[in-house]
Amino acid sequence: MRCMIGRLLALALVCVLAGTASGAELDDATWIARYVAANRAPATAAPARGESLAFGALPGHVGANVRVVLNDGRLRRGRVVRADGGNLRLRVELPSGYAHLDLPASRVRSLSLE
Numbered sequence: 001m002r003c004m005i006g007r008l009l010a011l012a013l014v015c016v017l018a019g020t021a022s023g024a025e026l027d028d029a030t031w032i033a034r035y036v037a038a039n040r041a042p043a044t045a046a047p048a049r050g051e052s053l054a055f056g057a058l059p060g061h062v063g064a065n066v067r068v069v070l071n072d073g074r075l076r077r078g079r080v081v082r083a084d085g086g087n088l089r090l091r092v093e094l095p096s097g098y099a100h101l102d103l104p105a106s107r108v109r110s111l112s113l114e
Helices: 002-020 028-038 055-061
Strands: 065-070 075-084 087-094 097-104 108-113
Touching: 055 075, 055 108, 065 087, 075 097
Parallel strands: none
Antiparallel strands: 065 075, 065 108, 075 087, 087 097
16 A cells, blocks of 8 residues: 555656646646637627528538428438538438438528527
8 A cells, every 4th residue: 555655656746747847838728828819710600590501601610500401392400511512411310320411502492500
């Protein structure tokens, strides 16, 4: 038991010394603040839930849940995985998991955010 406590204390001392060995390292809060400030995207007004969405705006909504009405009236719901040019890839939930559904723009009548 005494040996284990000694090893833990030695490991803690090594970790503390390794963390303070370089004065150039930043503490976590400072690093996070700088990271967020450097990667802050300009604020844009996102469409509200249910609001119509243009097909060309989909690349800016990767990861968003959308409702897609096809030209034949069928409804598809899913998460935008990829949208480029004239193609949309949705992640569609199924009872046994999920599937990817590829839809060309020519098959889409309307889009809206869920």
